[in-house]
Structures are given as C-alpha cells and as structure tokens.
Amino acid sequence: MKCSICQREALHNGFCELHAKAYENIVKKYEFWKKALNISWKEYLREVAKNPFTGEWAKEVAEHLIKTSGEQSGT
Amino acid sequence: MERYTLIITEKPDAAYRIASALDLNGKAKKVEDNGVPYYVAERDKPIVVVPAIGHLYTVAEENIGRNYYPVFNFRWVPRYIAERGAKQIRVWLETISKLAQGADTYIDACDYDIEGSIIGYCILKYACGGKENVARRMKYSTLTKEELEQAYEKPLPKLDFALIEAGRTRHEVDWLYGVNLTRALTLAAKDWSGKYATLSTGRVQGPTLRFLVAREKAIRSFVPTPYWEIKAEIEIDGKIFEAEYERDVIETKGEVEAVLSACKGNDGIVESIEEKRFQQMPPTPFDIGALQSEAYSLFGYTPRRTLDIAQRLYLDALISYPRTSSQKLPPAINYEGILKSLSAVPEYNQFAAELLAKKELKPNEGKKEDPAHPAIYPTGNLPERILEEPERRIWDLVVRRFMAVFGEPAIRQSVKVCVNVNGHRFILRGRQTIKEGWLRFYEPYVRAEEVLLPRIEKGQQLRIVRVISEDKFTKPPPRYNPGSLLRKMEEVGIGTKATRADIIQTLYDRKYVRDERMVVTDLGFEVLEVLKRHCPTIVSIKLTRNLEERMDKIQANLEKRENVLSDVIEILKPVVEELKSKEKIIGEQLSKAVRKARLEERIIGQCPICGTGTLMVLYSRKTGKRFIGCTNYFKKQCNAAFPLPQRGFVRPLGKKCPKCGWPTVHIRIKGKRPWNLCFNPGCPSKEDRT
Numbered sequence: 001m002k003c004s005i006c007q008r009e010a011l012h013n014g015f016c017e018l019h020a021k022a023y024e025n026i027v028k029k030y031e032f033w034k035k036a037l038n039i040s041w042k043e044y045l046r047e048v049a050k051n052p053f054t055g056e057w058a059k060e061v062a063e064h065l066i067k068t069s070g071e072q073s074g075t
Numbered sequence: 076m077e078r079y080t081l082i083i084t085e086k087p088d089a090a091y092r093i094a095s096a097l098d099l100n101g102k103a104k105k106v107e108d109n110g111v112p113y114y115v116a117e118r119d120k121p122i123v124v125v126p127a128i129g130h131l132y133t134v135a136e137e138n139i140g141r142n143y144y145p146v147f148n149f150r151w152v153p154r155y156i157a158e159r160g161a162k163q164i165r166v167w168l169e170t171i172s173k174l175a176q177g178a179d180t181y182i183d184a185c186d187y188d189i190e191g192s193i194i195g196y197c198i199l200k201y202a203c204g205g206k207e208n209v210a211r212r213m214k215y216s217t218l219t220k221e222e223l224e225q226a227y228e229k230p231l232p233k234l235d236f237a238l239i240e241a242g243r244t245r246h247e248v249d250w251l252y253g254v255n256l257t258r259a260l261t262l263a264a265k266d267w268s269g270k271y272a273t274l275s276t277g278r279v280q281g282p283t284l285r286f287l288v289a290r291e292k293a294i295r296s297f298v299p300t301p302y303w304e305i306k307a308e309i310e311i312d313g314k315i316f317e318a319e320y321e322r323d324v325i326e327t328k329g330e331v332e333a334v335l336s337a338c339k340g341n342d343g344i345v346e347s348i349e350e351k352r353f354q355q356m357p358p359t360p361f362d363i364g365a366l367q368s369e370a371y372s373l374f375g376y377t378p379r380r381t382l383d384i385a386q387r388l389y390l391d392a393l394i395s396y397p398r399t400s401s402q403k404l405p406p407a408i409n410y411e412g413i414l415k416s417l418s419a420v421p422e423y424n425q426f427a428a429e430l431l432a433k434k435e436l437k438p439n440e441g442k443k444e445d446p447a448h449p450a451i452y453p454t455g456n457l458p459e460r461i462l463e464e465p466e467r468r469i470w471d472l473v474v475r476r477f478m479a480v481f482g483e484p485a486i487r488q489s490v491k492v493c494v495n496v497n498g499h500r501f502i503l504r505g506r507q508t509i510k511e512g513w514l515r516f517y518e519p520y521v522r523a524e525e526v527l528l529p530r531i532e533k534g535q536q537l538r539i540v541r542v543i544s545e546d547k548f549t550k551p552p553p554r555y556n557p558g559s560l561l562r563k564m565e566e567v568g569i570g571t572k573a574t575r576a577d578i579i580q581t582l583y584d585r586k587y588v589r590d591e592r593m594v595v596t597d598l599g600f601e602v603l604e605v606l607k608r609h610c611p612t613i614v615s616i617k618l619t620r621n622l623e624e625r626m627d628k629i630q631a632n633l634e635k636r637e638n639v640l641s642d643v644i645e646i647l648k649p650v651v652e653e654l655k656s657k658e659k660i661i662g663e664q665l666s667k668a669v670r671k672a673r674l675e676e677r678i679i680g681q682c683p684i685c686g687t688g689t690l691m692v693l694y695s696r697k698t699g700k701r702f703i704g705c706t707n708y709f710k711k712q713c714n715a716a717f718p719l720p721q722r723g724f725v726r727p728l729g730k731k732c733p734k735c736g737w738p739t740v741h742i743r744i745k746g747k748r749p750w751n752l753c754f755n756p757g758c759p760s761k762e763d764r765t
Contacts, residue, residue, distance in 0.1 A: 022296035029298040036301045036327050048298055053548050055297035 004068075005060050015061070022057040026065075042066070079121040081178035082213070082227075083171070083198050085185040088390035089218060090114055090126035093184055096223035097122055110163075111170040125174050127185070131164055132197035133157050134250040144258040145651040147644050149250060151197060151243075168202050175203035181210040182227070183234055187447045188398055189242035189630075190573055196239045210234060214447075216399075216408075217454045218392040238447075241630035245571075248622065248643050252278040255647055256613060259654040260602065260661070264669060267662030272669045274602060275585055278622065279570040279578050281606055281614040284587055284595075286563055288603045290555060291595040297551035303331045304547055307501040308540040309343060309494060312529045315540060318494055318501035331544045334499055338542040343494035343501065345535040355485040355523075357513035359402045359441030360450030361476055363572045364565050366397065366469075369476075371558030373520060374468055375591075378561045378576035384469045385451070392456050394473050399448040400572050402441025404480070408452060410436040416455030417474060426516050430481050438480040452477050475517050482513025487523065492531055496539055503528060554592040568620045586672055597675070601668035605661050610650040618646070679703055679727045680738030683755075685713035690738060692725055701725075703740070703754055717754040720744065734760040 001010040008016035015023050026048060033044050048054050049062040084090040094103030094114030103114040103124070113125040135157035137148040155164040175181070181203060183195035199207040212231040215222045253275065260274040276284070305320035325331050361369070366385065367378040376384070385397035395408075404410070411431065418427035430436060440450075453474045462470060490505035505528035508514065514521055531537075555563065557579050564575050582588045587599030606614050622643070628634035654661065679690040688707035693716075695702065696709075700721060707713035719725055723744030732739050732753035743749040753760055 018292065018296065021292065022298075025296050025298040029300055032300040032326070038328075051299055051548060053297065053299040053550050055293075055295040055551060057295040058298045 005057075005064055019057055019061055022055065022061045025058060026061055042069075077121060078179040079115075079123050079177060080180040080182060081174055081203070082122060082124040082182045082184045083195055084124060084126045085129065085191050085194050086390065087112055087126040087128070089184070089186075090124045092218040092390070092392060093213075093223055093227075094122070094124040096218075096220040097124075097227055101220075108170045108173070109166045111167050113170070113174065123174055123178065124184075125171055127171075127194050127198060128164075128167065130154065130190070130194055130197075131168060131171075132193075132201060134246050136254070141258070142262065144255050144262070144655075145648065146254050146258075147251065147647075149247065151201070153201070171198060171202045172204070175206065178203075181206045182213055182230055183210050184213040184215075184226075186396060186398070187212075187214045187216075187235075188396075188573065189238060189245065189571070190398075192235055192238045193242040193246065196234060199234075207234060216448045217395045218390065219454050219456060237630050237632050240636050241626055244629055244636045244639055245626050247636075247640060248626070249278055251640075251643055251647060252276075252613075255651050256281075256606075256610075256654075259651055259658075260605065260665060263654070263658045263662035264665040265662075267659065268666035268670070270666070270669070273585065274598075274665055274669070275581065276602065276606060276613070277578075278619055279564075279574065280581060281603075282569055282616045282619045283560070283564060283578055284582060284599060284603050285607075285614045285616070286560070287555060287582070287588060287593055287595050288600060290552060291600075294551045294554065299548035299550065302326055302547050302549065303328070304545045305331065305334055305542065306545070307338065307343070307494070307496065307542045309501070309503065310538040310540050311531065314529070316503055316528070318492075318503040321493075321500040321502060325544075335542055335544060338496045338499055338539065341497040341539060343496040343537045343539050345531055345533050345537065346493045346495045346500065348493075348531060348533055349491040351489050351491075352509065353487055353489070355487055355512070355514075357439040357480050357482045357484065358476060358517065359439060360404050360452065360480050361473060362400045362402050362441075362443055362445070362450055363397050364400070364561060364575075365402075366451055366473070367576065368558045368562055369472065369520070370469060371556065373472070374465070376465065376469075377557045377579070379557075379580045380465070381469065382576050384465050385473075388466060388470055388473075391458065391460075392454055393458060393470055394454060395450075395452050396448045397451050398573050399445045399450060400443055401445035401448055401450045402443040403445075404438045404440060404450050404452055404477075408449060410438075410481070413453060413455035413477070416457070417453060417478075419457060422471075423474060423478070426478050430478060430516075433481070436481050440480075472520060475520060479513045479517035479521075482516045483510070485512035485514045485523070486510040490528055492528065494537060496542070503531075554594065556592055560593065567616055568623055569616065570623075586676075596672055598668045598672040601664055605664060609653050609657055609661065612646060613650060676726065679740060680731075682707070682713060682715050683737050684715040688713050688715070690715065692719065717756070719754070723747075732758060732760065734758055 003010045003016035003019055004014045005019050006016060011017050012020040013023060030044055033039060045062045045066050049059055049066060082093060084093055091114060094116045095101055097118055098116035099118055103116040106113055106115060113123060116122040131154060132151050133154050134149050135152045136146045137150055153164055153168055154161040181199060183199060185191035185195035196207055199210045212234050213226040214231055215226040257275040260276060264274055265271050303325040305325060307318045309316050309318050367381045370376045370381040388394045389397055414427040414431050417423045451473055486509040488507045488509050492503040494501045494503060506524055506526045508523050508525060514523055560579055561575050564570050570578055586596055587602060588595055612618055625634050625639050629636055677692040682688040682690050682705040685705060685707055688705035690703055690705055692701055693704040701719050703717040703719055705713040705715035708716055720742060723742055726741045728739045728741050728751055730739055735755050735758040737753055737755040739751055739753050741749060741751050
C-alpha cells in the first residue's frame with residue numbers, strides 16, 4: 001500500500017515512515033493546543049496547516065486530514 | 076654542478092619561500108624543467124628546492140577497471156595512473172627523479188602534518204629511489220625567514236614514521252570505504268537505469284549526511300505549540316523601559332488574560348535590586364575549526380573558503396600554519412617581536428603598544444593541543460602585495476584575535492530590578508561594561524550589549540504605561556549551515572581538521588544538500604535510506620569515531636596499521652555483499668531519486684503567463700537548444716518561451732525578481748563571474764540598465 005500523501009510505501013495509519021512521524025507529532029501536540037486555546041481537533045488542524053513554523057510533512061498531513069475530515073486517532 | 080641538498084616542499088609557493096629564505100643573498104634562482112619550477116639557492120653548499128603540487132601519489136586498486144566491487148587489494152601509485160586529468164603529474168615526477176639523482180642529502184620540508192608527511196614520504200620513497208630512510212625533516216609552523224633558517228640548520232634526524240603510518244592508514248581506510256560503497260551505489264543505479272551519476276558515500280560522509288537527515292526530518296515533521304510572553308512598559312524619569320514577566324513562557328491563553336487583567340491600572344513597586352559583577356575572559360587563540368566558525372558567522376565564508384584563504388595567507392608568510400587543532404601559543408613564537416612588527420600598521424599601533432607596555436604577556440590559552448603546530452597566529456610580517464578583500468578580512472581577524480588573547484578580562488555589570496505589579500513580578504534588566512579589557516582589541520568582531528538603567532531605589536513607585544502579551548509559537552530546530560555542521564563533526568569526533576571542509580563540500584557537489592542553510596534533497600534522503608536499511612554500520616557515528624581513535628593511536632605507536640586495515644575489511648565485506656545482493660532494489664530506489672533530482676533542478680517556478688503550467692528548462696525538438704518554457708508549451712496551450720545561454724549551468728534561484736515578481740535563475744559559465752538572471756523581457760530592471 002502507498003502512503004496517502006506521497007508515493008512511498010505506507011507503514012502506519014496509511015502513511016509512510018516520514019508522514020507517519022509527522023502524524024504522530026500532530027496527535028501528540030493537540031493536547032498542548034487544547035489546553036492553551038481550548039480548540040477543537042478540526043480548528044487545531046486548520047491552525048497547524050497555516051502556521052509558518054509547521055514542517056512541510058506535518059502541513060501535508062494536516063491538510064490531508066482536513067480534506068478527509070480525519071478524526072484524531074484513538075478518539 | 077656539485078652535489079647538492081634536495082629539499083622537497085608541498086607547494087610551489089612554499090618552495091619559493093624556503094629557497095629565498097635559505098639563499099645567502101635572499102635571491103634564489105628559479106629554473107624550469109618541462110614546465111616544472113624549482114629553485115636553486117646558495118648557502119654552505121648548493122640547495123635545490125623542488126615543490127610537489129599536493130599529493131603526487133594515491134591509493135589505487137591493483138587491477139585495472141572501475142566497474143566492479145568489492146575491491147580490497149590496493150597499492151600506492153602515481154596519481155596519473157589512477158586519475159583522469161592528472162597527466163601533468165608524470166612530468167612533475169620525472170623532474171623530481173632527475174633532480175634526486177644529483178643530490179647527496181635529502182630533506183622533507185612538506186607541511187608538518189599527516190598529509191604533508193605522506194606527500195614527502197611518497198616522493199622520497201618512490202620518486203627519489205628509496206631515500207625515505209636517509210632523509211631529514213624540516214619542521215616549521217611559519218614561512219618566515221628566521222623560522223625556516225632554524226628549521227634548516229636543525230632538522231629532525233629522520234621522518235616521523237608514526238605520523239606517516241597513521242596517514243597511510245587513513246588514506247587506505249578511506250579509499251576502501253569510498254571505492255566499495257560509492258561503486259556499489261553508483262553501479263546499482265547505472266545498471267537499473269542505464270544512466271551514470273556518481274553516488275558517493277564514505278567513512279565520514281555517511282555519518283555526516285545522517286546528522287543532516289535527522290535534523291531535516293525533525294524540521295519537516297515539526298508541529299509548533301502556542302505560548303505567550305508578557306511584557307510591561309514602565310516609565311522611569313520620563314523614559315519607557317521594557318520589563319519581562321517573571322515567567323518566560325505562559326502556556327495558556329486563560330493565564331495570560333488573568334495576568335493582564337490583574338495588572339490593569341496598577342502602578343509597580345520596586346521590590347528588589349540585584350547587582351552582579353562578572354568577568355568575561357578573553358577568547359582562546361584560533362584553531363582551524365574556531366577560525367572557520369568565526370569567519371562563517373562574521374563574513375559568511377564557508378569552511379572550505381576560509382581554509383583556502385588561510386592557506387594563501389600562510390604561503391605569504393603572514394600567518395602560521397592554519398591546519399592546526401591547537402589552542403596554545405608557546406612563548407617561543409616571540410609574542411613581543413610579533414607585536415612590535417604589527418605596530419607598524421596604523422590600525423594596530425595603539426593596541427600593540429598597550430600590550431607591549433604590560434609587565435608580562437600571557438595568552439589565554441584553550442585546552443586543545445596539537446603536537447605538530449601551535450594555534451594560528453600572525454607572523455608579524457606585513458603584506459608584500461595588496462590583499463584581496465577576503466584575505467584582508469581573515470588576516471585582520473587573526474591579528475585582532477591574537478592581540479585579544481593577551482588582553483585583560485573585561486568586567487561587566489548586570490542589574491536585575493524586580494517590580495511588583497499587584498502581585499505579579501516583572502524584571503527590568505540592565506547591562507554595562509565597567510572595564511573593556513580585551514573587548515577593545517577584538518572590535519569590530521565583538522560587541523558588548525549595553526542597557527543602561529536610570530537610578531532606581533527599593534520601594535520606589537513606578538508608573539506602568541501598559542502590560543502587553545505577545546503570541547508566540549515554538550520553533551523547529553535550526554538547519555545546519557556549513558559552520559555549525561563543521562562544529563558538530565568536531566564535537567562528535569569524526570573527520571579531521573584537514574578533511575571536514577571537503578566532506579561538507581562533497582555533500583553539496585553530489586547534490587545531497589542545497590542552500591546555505593542546508594536542506595537535504597530527496598537524493599540525500601534516498602542515499603541515507605539505502606545505507607541505513609542495508610548497511611547501518613556504515614552510517615554509525617560510534618563506529619566512525621572508534622576508527623578515528625584507532626587511527627590516532629597509530630600516530631602514538633599504540634596501534635598497528637595492519638590490524639586496523641584487516642578490521643576495516645572485515646566490516647566492509649558483509650556490507651558490500653548485502654549491497655550486491657540487493658542491487659536491483661537499491662538501483663531502482665536510487666535511480667528514481669536521481670531522476671527526480673534532475674527534474675527538480677530544471678523546474679524554475681509557476682508560469683506567470685498562463686498561470687497553470689510550470690516554467691522549466693526545456694530543449695527545442697528542432698534544434699536541441701535549451702530555453703525556459705512552460706510545461707504547456709509543447710501542448711500549444713501556452714507560448715511562454717525565453718532564451719537562455721547555451722553554455723554553463725542554470726539553476727533555479729527559488730527567489731522572485733524584486734522588480735517584476737517573476738521567478739529567477741542563477742547562471743554559472745566557466746571563466747565568467749556567475750550571475751542571477753530575471754528572464755522576463757519586460758522586467759523594469761532591464762529598463763534601468765538602458
């Protein structure tokens with residue numbers, strides 16, 4: 001199976017090793033954002049996608065999750 | 076001509092310096108044989124000084140051919156046998172061999188380090204017909220007349236064979252790694268795609284690329300988190316000062332609002348005032364790594380460029396030998412003599428006089444030592460020609476650093492005023508230089524930040540103009556630049572002071588990285604991926620460092636070359652077998668990355684004419700000539716096409732033209748100064764020129 005974002009081989013959650021790491025970071029950092037701003041998962045994804053400090057792969061994952069109305073893993 | 080002493084140097088400039096220094100009249104005679112220069116000096120007996128041009132011998136495989144691996148049998152051969160484009164070496168060696176026949180005494184005067192020792196050893200052994208055991212060794216750290224005369228009069232009785240052995244091992248180990256791994260990667264890609272592209276890796280190059288990839292991954296998968304900073308503007312004696320909130324970072328918006336609301340409309344009371352005086356010690360003398368880092372941060376010079384400039388200054392006898400890891404300046408270099416000579420330069424006159432007036436000159440030395448050379452210092456000689464700007468800058472930096480290390484410590488004072496605003500504390504900070512000490516000597520390369528606070532007393536009431544919060548986000552780790560990468564390599568102990576800059580340059584040349592703030596390319600990712608997956612030992616930092624340590628031990632006679640070489644072959648054998656067995660998969664992976672990298676190199680940016688296509692370097696189907704055109708051009712949906720020079724390299728700059736906003740390209744043609752080009756024929760920048 002190919003990664004949902006790039007053409008690499010998918011390993012976890014439909015992502016390749018590189019995008020899977022970015023996805024993991026997105027999930028992990030949501031707790032901080034929720035505590036800081038009390039925002040929903042979708043609002044969070046939009047913020048991450050437009051933030052200039054977000055890494056390229058994390059941005060791609062955030063945009064992909066917005067498009068596919070992705071739900072936070074484990075919730 | 077009577078029998079003479081033959082002196083061998085590493086470079087032609089050094090040969091000229093040495094011959095001139097040793098000639099009784101200071102005027103050695105230049106002779107040329109088949110285009111190879113050498114110098115004849117008259118002293119107690121005739122002296123012939125013949126230069127090499129760096130390494131004349133190299134490691135090569137015993138059998139002929141480049142398209143196979145593994146290769147574990149090697150020998151030392153003249154470079155013209157192993158390398159294309161090294162034909163001139165044959166003539167050079169013929170001249171040295173001819174000159175060796177007329178000599179009765181042999182002196183190796185190459186640079187006193189690993190590379191210089193091997194250069195001299197190989198020439199004496201192979202070109203001079205086995206004179207390595209009878210040759211003597213000149214040891215010097217500057218090319219000044221006094222030091223060269225002393226080194227000639229009192230040479231070391233024999234070559235430093237431990238240093239040579241360590242150097243030979245290093246070259247052989249690096250060759251074994253480089254040739255086997257590079258061929259494995261290159262041939263895998265070539266066999267799969269039918270196209271050739273050099274895909275190199277090596278003992279140090281692999282682990283260095285690994286640092287870069289690890290950092291790149293951290294940056295690209297980085298997710299920032301929000302935080303806030305709170306500041307108070309406080310009025311004191313009619314002036315506004317900014318104070319920081321007692322906590323640097325506030326993690327929730329709710330807390331920020333609570334602080335702002337509590338402070339609103341309240342004055343502040345000075346709760347405490349803390350004053351501290353501290354000493355700022357002078358810097359340590361430059362070793363090559365520190366000079367390269369400083370030149371990068373001050374002037375933006377890459378480590379390779381700084382090393383080249385320093386080498387030129389050394390050959391002009393303006394600074395001491397630059398490839399040193401020492402932070403020590405022994406008194407034998409004659410501090411006073413150097414300062415007296417430097418005082419002839421108006422800019423240095425006053426500082427030199429101040430230092431010469433001191434009772435004792437004692438440098439603030441660092442811990443690092445180098446058995447062969449002291450730290451980098453100015454010789455005291457003044458330029459005999461007009462230095463180019465980069466040379467002048469590096470020389471000035473070395474001179475000022477040299478003076479600064481003898482300076483007194485600077486004394487600085489910090490003031491911390493704590494202001495309580497309705498239970499919330501804000502900190503006002505002041506900083507002041509009480510005694511400049513060494514800082515003056517090192518200006519303009521150091522500047523102490525000065526923040527002067529007015530007189531404030533404990534219990535004083537202060538008006539708070541406003542309290543504000545700033546939205547912040549955590550930032551990804553910074554990208555390496557050539558300077559910080561060099562420091563990282565030093566810190567973890569991989570590579571040597573002579574090789575690190577070249578390894579960084581190779582990463583650029585192979586297109587594994589791009590830009591000054593180093594960005595790993597897809598090709599760089601794929602190469603490391605292949606190495607990590609199929610031969611993780613090759614990119615192991617621990618293994619690389621361990622090998623470095625063992626090679627250092629050879630230099631101290633604590634390890635044997637044969638043991639290190641046989642262990643390296645044992646490490647490499649299973650690795651190349653694994654690579655060979657997976658050749659097809661690896662070839663496919665790398666070929667795709669090479670193809671993508673080549674395609675990306677041609678993409679210039681979005682087409683400003685049709686807005687839907689991409690501008691690329693295209694080739695005319697009729698004439699084969701290149702031009703910049705839209706990807707819709709051949710589909711006849713867009714007519715965007717712009718001419719390009721037909722020679723040289725074209726690289727997208729990744730920046731838009733400041734005048735018209737079109738994408739721009741960088742053009743490099745051999746023999747011409749590179750330039751940036753906006754190819755928009757209607758760009759206002761073109762009108763400016765007419």
